[in-house]
Each structure stands twice: as C-alpha cells, then as structure tokens.
Amino acid sequence: MKSIHVKLPDGKVTEVASGAKVGELAASLGVNSNVIAAKIDGTQVDLERALSRDCTLDWIPLDSSEGVDILRHSTAHLMAQAVQSLFPGTQVTIGPTIEDGFYYDFKRDASFTPEELQKIEDRMRELARSNLKVIREEMPRQKAIQLFRKLGEEYKVAILEEIPDETVSLYRQGDWVDLCRGPHVPSTGVIRAFKLISVAGAYWRGDERNEMLQRIYGTSWPTEEALREYLRLLEEAKKRDHRRLGKELGLFMVSDTIGPGLPLWLPKGAIVRSILERYIVDLERSLGxxxxxxxxxxxxxxxxxxxxxxxxxxxxxxxxxxxxxxxxxxxxxxxxxxxxxxxxxxxxxxxxxxxxxxxxxxxxxxxxxxxxxxxxxxxxxxxxxxxxxxxxxxxxxxxxxxxxxxxxxxxxxxxxxxxxxxxxxxxxxxxxxxxxxxxxxxxxxxxxxxxxxxxxxxxxxxxxxxxxxxxxxxxxxxxxxxxxxxxxxxxxxxxxxxxxxxxxxxxxxxxxxxxxxxxxxxxxxxxxxxxxxYAGNFPLWLSPVQIKVMTVTDQQKDYGQKVFDKLKVGGWRVEFDDRNEKLSYKIRAAQLAKIPYAVVIGDREVKDQTVSPRRRGGETLKAMAVEDFVQTLKSEVARELGNELSGSGG
RNA sequence: GCCACCCUAGCUCAGUCGGUAGAGCAACUGAUUCGUAAUCAGUAGGUCGCCGGUUCGAAUCCGGCGGGUGGCUCCA
Structure with a gap:
C-alpha cells in the first residue's frame, strides 16, 4: 500500500496510508474532539474525506469561524430535513449561511405559521438527538438531475442544470438527501444550540418577477452559552434601536395622518439636528x-x-x-x-x-x-x-x-x-x-x-x-x-x-x-x-437637555429657580424639576431621560450657595459654586469638541 | 410593491370558548417635605387602527383598506 506525507498544522509531517480518512488521522493523533472538518491544501473537506496525495492539512474546530460556518450550513440542512419530513411535497431550493445564522428557502403553497416553526424546531432536535451520520456522495451531474427529478425537486434540477461541473456532490443524512458542495459536520449530533428566528417571503433567485418562496431564518452556535449570548445581544441591540429611543426620548415621531416616511422632529430632536447642521456647515465653510x-x-x-x-x-x-x-x-x-x-x-x-x-x-x-x-x-x-x-x-x-x-x-x-x-x-x-x-x-x-x-x-x-x-x-x-x-x-x-x-x-x-x-x-x-x-446617551455638546436642576424639597424652590435662571441665561439647555417628589424619584427620571447632569439643590446648597452635580450614570461631584459648575461644563464640552471635533484622538 | 406577523388608554401590555374593556407606568388632585434610580391615596383617560360582513350580540370570527415590524425586491 502506498503511503503519503501529510504536513500537520504544527509543522510536523506524518506518514499515512493512502486512502486513510481525515477523521481517522485526527483520531489517531488524538486531536481535539472539537474538530468537525479539515482543510486539505486550503480546501475545506469533511472528516470522511480520504487522503490520496501528499498535502498540508489544517483542522477546523467547531468553535472557529470556519467551523461555525459549517455548523450553520449543516443546521440549515437539518432544518430542511425536518421541514420535508413534516410537510411532504415541500421543495427545497437554497440554504446558505449568513452572518450569525442561516436560512433555507422552500417552495410550499402555504406559508409557515409560528406554530409550524416550533414543530420544525422540535423535529430538528429529534433528528439531532438521533445523531444521523452525514454522508457525502459524488455522482455524475446527469444522474443527480435524474435523482432530483424523481424526487420532484424542480428547483434543485434547475440549479443542477446550471452547474458547469460534470460531477456533483450530494449529502445524505438518514433518508434525506440534498445537493450540496459541503463540507458538513460528521453527524447531526454535533448540532445542539440553535433556534429558528423568523419566516419571510423571498423571490426565487432574488428576482421579483419570479415566484415567491418561503424563507426560514435560524441561528446556530457551538454551545448553548454562545446561543444565549447571541440572543441576549439581539435584545440589547433592540434597546438601542433609534425608533424605540426616538420615541422614549421624545426626539421624533411619525404620524399616520401626515403619512408614512414623513417624520416630524420634536423639540428635543430638533435641538440635536440644529447642532449637527451648525457643525457640518461650519466645517464645510472652513474647507471652502x-x-x-x-x-x-x-x-x-x-x-x-x-x-x-x-x-x-x-x-x-x-x-x-x-x-x-x-x-x-x-x-x-x-x-x-x-x-x-x-x-x-x-x-x-x-x-x-x-x-x-x-x-x-x-x-x-x-x-x-x-x-x-x-x-x-x-x-x-x-x-x-x-x-x-x-x-x-x-x-x-x-x-x-x-x-x-x-x-x-x-x-x-x-x-x-x-x-x-x-x-x-x-x-x-x-x-x-x-x-x-x-x-x-x-x-x-x-x-x-x-x-x-x-x-x-x-x-x-x-x-x-x-x-x-x-x-x-x-x-x-x-x-x-x-x-x-x-x-x-x-x-x-x-x-x-x-x-x-x-x-x-x-x-x-x-x-x-x-x-x-x-x-x-x-x-x-x-x-x-x-x-x-450613543444608545441615546448624547455627549454633553449634543444632548437636547444638558442639565436638570432639582430640589430636595419645596423649601429650596427659590434658590433652585435662581440656579436654573443663571444656567439658562448662560445658554445651557436646562430644565427645572421642582415637583413635590422625593429626590430619588427625580434622579431616576433624569437618568431615564439620559440627561448628562442632574443638579441637586437641598438645604446645604442653599446655605452654602452651591450646587451638587450628579453625572448621568451615577457619579456625584462635590458641591461647588454655580460658576465652578459652569466651568466644569465648559471644559467638558471643550474636551468633547477638542477630542471629537478636532479628531486628535482621546 | 411582494410574503408573514402585528395594531386594545400618552407608553408597555392583559383580555380564556363571541356576552359591549383591565393592569402598571405617565398625567391630574390631595396628603407627605422625604439627599442621589420609583412615598401613599384618589381622579381622569379607550367608537379596542378604519370600513364592511356573519351573529340576538364582535376587541374576539370573516373580508377589504390603512399603519407598523421582520424579510424579499429596490436603494439616487
């Protein structure tokens, strides 16, 4: 039997019998069991691929970017298998991976309901648990066309008719088969942490003149923790969504009566806009x-x-x-x-x-x-x-x-x-x-x-x-x-x-x-x-309201008003909260409104003729004279404008 | 524009099988005067997106329209 030389990732060269499988070599070397595929001279292959010539070999672990991509592709297959077992007559089309997930487009007259999505996910878990071996098979293109024609998969036939290669590869798991270049995970048991996200319409071949297919989006991760973390990040992102924050912070609105896509800028949003306009116009004028x-x-x-x-x-x-x-x-x-x-x-x-x-x-x-x-x-x-x-x-x-x-x-x-x-x-x-x-x-x-x-x-x-x-x-x-x-x-x-x-x-x-x-x-x-x-936390220079002056009790209203007036006259965007509420209630309101500074005024401040500023986020500054507070504000704006607007770093 | 889903008080959301609506927050009133993320009590607030249908009776079922969300397509 011929033997061949395989250069391993660590640079060592090992000798194996020609025809040995990549996975067997991995097992004999005791490489990490996390390895789900490999690369022969840079080309991705399954672990079942036989080594037939001298080559350089790289492992693809499940948690590498290539590994995750393969995992997602295999998850798309698993989903297609589940769909076809649950809904016979549904045709498969294409099912690629995308950033953070995958989708698969199906031809089915009815669309998928949320309940059906859940059923599909359940079936996927069953199929994953039964740990079906994923087997690659090569065959002449014409034979594959016959096979898929017999299966009633018109879209696969259409795809096959455009493939230039005369040999194509299929992947089988259980009784299910799909046309696919691969590679895939060795068995469905590797697929553990996944979730189907949504259903959407999508045109065949992305052309709106073509019929509409049913697309199911999903995501898949190497571990449950990674999946949970991804879903958590999605939730976090939703909280930053400008449509949500725009509403919460009173920046803009859209009115059905006026019309869709015709937003109205509310007073607070208008302030930010006018600052931006001044910024860019000044900058442009300075550049001719x-x-x-x-x-x-x-x-x-x-x-x-x-x-x-x-x-x-x-x-x-x-x-x-x-x-x-x-x-x-x-x-x-x-x-x-x-x-x-x-x-x-x-x-x-x-x-x-x-x-x-x-x-x-x-x-x-x-x-x-x-x-x-x-x-x-x-x-x-x-x-x-x-x-x-x-x-x-x-x-x-x-x-x-x-x-x-x-x-x-x-x-x-x-x-x-x-x-x-x-x-x-x-x-x-x-x-x-x-x-x-x-x-x-x-x-x-x-x-x-x-x-x-x-x-x-x-x-x-x-x-x-x-x-x-x-x-x-x-x-x-x-x-x-x-x-x-x-x-x-x-x-x-x-x-x-x-x-x-x-x-x-x-x-x-x-x-x-x-x-x-x-x-x-x-x-x-x-x-x-x-x-x-900014997640709604505008820097001081851009913030629609920069300061909220608030009193501890009604006793400080007069002094609070004086502080408010002084700041207002000084050109600061300031609001006065003199409501008969507890300080912590007012602090909370200012924090939720994402106002950079709360200025607290209680008996001590009245007595000492000072203010006690609190930064958005919770940092409290020592009590200081209003003039000193204004200096603090000025230097903060200068720092923001200096750093942000001169581009000098920071 | 196309596919799916959604639309209940200012906001976030409940509302079982069809029997003409409920909470929390916000608002308002009163009490409280309380120092760094929610004091208590009360009041008011809705043609359940709109139009039509089925029904003795529709927030609930059906149809149409409008708007939104996620995609597709488009994207100067």
Missing part, C-alpha cells in the same frame, strides 16, 4: 464650500434635461399640473439646481473648484415596504454638495472629500464602516447612461483617489448612480443592517447634459466635471445612527 438655498419644487423640464426623469422617475412623486400648462415636481435631488447656479455666470478656470453646498430637503417616493424610522424616509434633508472642477482637479478634490469623511467619522467615533466602490452593471443598459469611455475614465479617477488615501474597499457592480460610479461609505446600524452614510460620485454626464463650460487659460471654452458628495448623509439618517451609536 459655499452654502446656498434652493427651492424644493421645480419644473418637470429641469429633470427631463438632467436625465432624472428617464432614470429616476420611479422614485419621484408625480408632477403637479396647473391649468394644463406648467408641471412642477417635488425635487428628488438638487444637483440641477446647483448646475443652474453654476451657469448663472460665466466661470473661469480660476473660479474652480466651485464647491456649492446645501442642506437641501428632497422628496423621494420609496416603496412602502422599505420605509424604516428615520433611516429610510420619503422626505429628507441632505448634507449635499456639488463640486464643479477641472478634470485635473478630480483626484485632489476626491481625496479631500474622502479626508473630510474620515475626519467626521473620527469626530463622532464611528468605527464600524467600510468603503464600497459602486460601479455600473454594463449589461443593464436601461439603468445607466450608455457611454463606456466616460464610465471607464470616472472609475479610474476614483480608484486613484482611493489609492492615494490608502483606503481599502470592496467593489459592487450595479450600485452606481445612473450618471457615474461612486464611492459609498457603508455603516452598520445596531441591528446589523448596512446603510450608505457618505457618498462621493463622479459625474461627467450632467455637465454634458446642461452644456456646462468654463473659460480655460487659453481662452477656450471647456467642460467642467461635477463631483456629487454627501458626508453626514441626510439629517434623518445621521440622527438615526447617532441615537444608536
């Missing part, structure tokens, strides 16, 4: 942006000219018609308005780059199913700017926008984000402007800028704007959804459509380039992120 105001209505012709009407109509509200003459639309974007400002006078190359910025309110018709709190709305105010520049300024302008984005994120302490280079889908002719040279050029410019700043990014085909490619910055909300916060879009198209010109050094008329950019997104979405980011 000029702010403008433009109207929210425009003639339809404007958008026909800009191309929005052809490419963006589905997201626009229908026009308002006046006496069959004039048609006006609510604007979905203000780039054409800024184009008009550019064209208002003859521009010289010396005027460029011209950076026009606006906090502009836009209206976009979003399909009802996608609306969500403040992060997905139909009326929104964008932190928008359009940079008109010379072609040779593209890179430096793009770089400075990227630096601005990085600066702002540092200021607010955002760390969980990534860059996406969004490109067109060249096959989708209707969706994107058709001009290959223009797209290629724009794409090259963006790549160069990203390289200059040294930014890592992922590419996404089909995510571009209709007029050009863009760099998007994706942030994750507390529930794990990724949303675009910032964007830099390069546009050769609108300048062409509107015939923009500048007078070059040689006196010739030339065409400028436009860069569309948004840094803090819309005020709505930024607010949503900030609420979740």
């Amino acid at each position: 942006y000029e702010h403008v105001y433009t109207p929210q209505l425009a003639r339809v012709e404007l958008y026909q000219r800009s191309g929005h009407w052809d490419h963006f109509k589905d997201n626009m509200y229908p026009p308002m018609v006046f006496e069959d003459k004039e048609e006006l639309v609510l604007r979905p974007m203000n780039c054409p308005h800024h184009v008009m400002i550019y064209q208002h006078e003859l521009r010289s190359y010396r005027d460029l780059p011209l950076r026009l910025a606006e906090l502009g309110t836009m209206y976009r018709y979003e399909r009802s199913g996608v609306l969500s709190g403040l992060s997905r709305v139909r009326a929104m105010t964008l932190n928008d700017a359009h940079i008109f520049c010379l072609p040779e300024q593209i890179q430096s302008e793009t770089v400075s926008v990227l630096r601005l984005i990085e600066r702002v994120y540092r200021d607010f302490g955002f760390t969980d984000f990534w860059y996406r280079l969004s490109l067109r889908d060249a096959k989708d002719k209707g969706k994107f402007v058709d001009n290959d040279a223009m797209w290629d050029n724009a794409e090259r410019c963006l790549r160069q800028a990203l390289a200059e700043v040294g930014i890592q990014y992922k590419e996404a085909e089909g995510e571009a704007a209709y007029y050009g490619p863009k760099i998007d910055v994706q942030l994750r909300d507390v529930l794990g959804h990724s949303e675009t916060l910032s964007t830099v879009q390069l546009d050769f198209y609108l300048p062409e459509r509107f015939g923009l010109e500048y007078v070059a050094k040689d006196g010739q008329r030339r065409r400028p380039v436009m860069i569309h950019r948004g840094v803090i997104s819309t005020m709505e979405r930024m607010m949503a992120f900030l609420i979740e980011h």
Whole structure:
C-alpha cells in the first residue's frame, strides 16, 4: 500500500496510508474532539474525506469561524430535513449561511405559521438527538438531475442544470438527501444550540418577477452559552434601536395622518439636528464650500434635461399640473439646481473648484415596504454638495472629500464602516447612461483617489448612480443592517447634459466635471445612527437637555429657580424639576431621560450657595459654586469638541 | 410593491370558548417635605387602527383598506 506525507498544522509531517480518512488521522493523533472538518491544501473537506496525495492539512474546530460556518450550513440542512419530513411535497431550493445564522428557502403553497416553526424546531432536535451520520456522495451531474427529478425537486434540477461541473456532490443524512458542495459536520449530533428566528417571503433567485418562496431564518452556535449570548445581544441591540429611543426620548415621531416616511422632529430632536447642521456647515465653510438655498419644487423640464426623469422617475412623486400648462415636481435631488447656479455666470478656470453646498430637503417616493424610522424616509434633508472642477482637479478634490469623511467619522467615533466602490452593471443598459469611455475614465479617477488615501474597499457592480460610479461609505446600524452614510460620485454626464463650460487659460471654452458628495448623509439618517451609536446617551455638546436642576424639597424652590435662571441665561439647555417628589424619584427620571447632569439643590446648597452635580450614570461631584459648575461644563464640552471635533484622538 | 406577523388608554401590555374593556407606568388632585434610580391615596383617560360582513350580540370570527415590524425586491 502506498503511503503519503501529510504536513500537520504544527509543522510536523506524518506518514499515512493512502486512502486513510481525515477523521481517522485526527483520531489517531488524538486531536481535539472539537474538530468537525479539515482543510486539505486550503480546501475545506469533511472528516470522511480520504487522503490520496501528499498535502498540508489544517483542522477546523467547531468553535472557529470556519467551523461555525459549517455548523450553520449543516443546521440549515437539518432544518430542511425536518421541514420535508413534516410537510411532504415541500421543495427545497437554497440554504446558505449568513452572518450569525442561516436560512433555507422552500417552495410550499402555504406559508409557515409560528406554530409550524416550533414543530420544525422540535423535529430538528429529534433528528439531532438521533445523531444521523452525514454522508457525502459524488455522482455524475446527469444522474443527480435524474435523482432530483424523481424526487420532484424542480428547483434543485434547475440549479443542477446550471452547474458547469460534470460531477456533483450530494449529502445524505438518514433518508434525506440534498445537493450540496459541503463540507458538513460528521453527524447531526454535533448540532445542539440553535433556534429558528423568523419566516419571510423571498423571490426565487432574488428576482421579483419570479415566484415567491418561503424563507426560514435560524441561528446556530457551538454551545448553548454562545446561543444565549447571541440572543441576549439581539435584545440589547433592540434597546438601542433609534425608533424605540426616538420615541422614549421624545426626539421624533411619525404620524399616520401626515403619512408614512414623513417624520416630524420634536423639540428635543430638533435641538440635536440644529447642532449637527451648525457643525457640518461650519466645517464645510472652513474647507471652502459655499452654502446656498434652493427651492424644493421645480419644473418637470429641469429633470427631463438632467436625465432624472428617464432614470429616476420611479422614485419621484408625480408632477403637479396647473391649468394644463406648467408641471412642477417635488425635487428628488438638487444637483440641477446647483448646475443652474453654476451657469448663472460665466466661470473661469480660476473660479474652480466651485464647491456649492446645501442642506437641501428632497422628496423621494420609496416603496412602502422599505420605509424604516428615520433611516429610510420619503422626505429628507441632505448634507449635499456639488463640486464643479477641472478634470485635473478630480483626484485632489476626491481625496479631500474622502479626508473630510474620515475626519467626521473620527469626530463622532464611528468605527464600524467600510468603503464600497459602486460601479455600473454594463449589461443593464436601461439603468445607466450608455457611454463606456466616460464610465471607464470616472472609475479610474476614483480608484486613484482611493489609492492615494490608502483606503481599502470592496467593489459592487450595479450600485452606481445612473450618471457615474461612486464611492459609498457603508455603516452598520445596531441591528446589523448596512446603510450608505457618505457618498462621493463622479459625474461627467450632467455637465454634458446642461452644456456646462468654463473659460480655460487659453481662452477656450471647456467642460467642467461635477463631483456629487454627501458626508453626514441626510439629517434623518445621521440622527438615526447617532441615537444608536450613543444608545441615546448624547455627549454633553449634543444632548437636547444638558442639565436638570432639582430640589430636595419645596423649601429650596427659590434658590433652585435662581440656579436654573443663571444656567439658562448662560445658554445651557436646562430644565427645572421642582415637583413635590422625593429626590430619588427625580434622579431616576433624569437618568431615564439620559440627561448628562442632574443638579441637586437641598438645604446645604442653599446655605452654602452651591450646587451638587450628579453625572448621568451615577457619579456625584462635590458641591461647588454655580460658576465652578459652569466651568466644569465648559471644559467638558471643550474636551468633547477638542477630542471629537478636532479628531486628535482621546 | 411582494410574503408573514402585528395594531386594545400618552407608553408597555392583559383580555380564556363571541356576552359591549383591565393592569402598571405617565398625567391630574390631595396628603407627605422625604439627599442621589420609583412615598401613599384618589381622579381622569379607550367608537379596542378604519370600513364592511356573519351573529340576538364582535376587541374576539370573516373580508377589504390603512399603519407598523421582520424579510424579499429596490436603494439616487
């Protein structure tokens, strides 16, 4: 019998008989029983895989990221097995792993009820307990097609018909079989800590023209503790949800009567917003942006000219018609308005780059199913700017926008984000402007800028704007959804459509380039992120109410009022709680309202003409004069602005 | 827009098998004057999302519509 050399993870080389199984080698070496799969020369394999040549071997333990992924995939299989045993006639389609879990899409006429979900979970536990061996089997593709056709699995047949390989692999556990690349856990007994989460509709192959399948989401973990911890984190995340905190803290509301996706900013939310607006406008002005105001209505012709009407109509509200003459639309974007400002006078190359910025309110018709709190709305105010520049300024302008984005994120302490280079889908002719040279050029410019700043990014085909490619910055909300916060879009198209010109050094008329950019997104979405980011505990400089003055008894009302007035006049956002309640009751209320400072006033403070501040969270400061307290506040704000807003760390 | 689920007082939620609504918190009134996360008592508050149907009778059953939630699709 031939023997082969296997290099183990510790670097040692061992000799085994050709044909020995990976799992047998693991057992003979006494490796951790947690190992559920392995990698041969970097390719994942089951423990049942036979070793047939010299190779390098790595173990995949259950609690490694690869191991958990395999576990979840196997759990998806277990669920499909349970579903098909409980509901004969249900067809399987695909069942991949996703972050923190898995799903499987089924074709079944009825949808799954919550009770059925529970039944499925129960059946899964039975199947797991019976510890079925998971067996891989390879067969010619045509034979597999016959097999699944006989089983009535039309979707699997469809998938098989598109697989290029002539040999495919199946996995069997008990009497159940599925088409799958693998690898899988050696037996169902490995699957212990799982939970089915929800049912949802999903289109076959993700195309809404196709039939809708029933998708079941679930999660699976190496241990019960890990599962419990995950479920606990989910609960925690829900408490940070901006929709919940927005309601609890009185920041914003949505009214059915006004309409979905049209949020109202309550006084406290409006304070935060106005501070944010001042922050970004000041920052932009310091960087050479000029702010403008433009109207929210425009003639339809404007958008026909800009191309929005052809490419963006589905997201626009229908026009308002006046006496069959004039048609006006609510604007979905203000780039054409800024184009008009550019064209208002003859521009010289010396005027460029011209950076026009606006906090502009836009209206976009979003399909009802996608609306969500403040992060997905139909009326929104964008932190928008359009940079008109010379072609040779593209890179430096793009770089400075990227630096601005990085600066702002540092200021607010955002760390969980990534860059996406969004490109067109060249096959989708209707969706994107058709001009290959223009797209290629724009794409090259963006790549160069990203390289200059040294930014890592992922590419996404089909995510571009209709007029050009863009760099998007994706942030994750507390529930794990990724949303675009910032964007830099390069546009050769609108300048062409509107015939923009500048007078070059040689006196010739030339065409400028436009860069569309948004840094803090819309005020709505930024607010949503900030609420979740701070879990409602806004830093002092942003907090809608900064201080709550409270008396211990009615005896201190007069002095309390004086303290309150002094702070109010000093420009602090302060409230006075002089209700006839116990101090601890008032403290609790202030804490729940997430107010940074409670200022306690009792007999001692009246006598000494002091205040006793208590920080949100419970830290009590020693009694001090109001003036000293104000100094404390001032230095705290300075520290926040210093650290957060200069980006100097901290 | 599509699939599923949900909608009861300002908020969070009970409400068995159909017999015209209940709690806690908040609000208000009174008592209490109490020093760092809930003092006690009382009062008021709801066309049970809306419209229609079944029924002697509907928060409860059925249908339609609206809104929300989780997904799908879309996402400038």
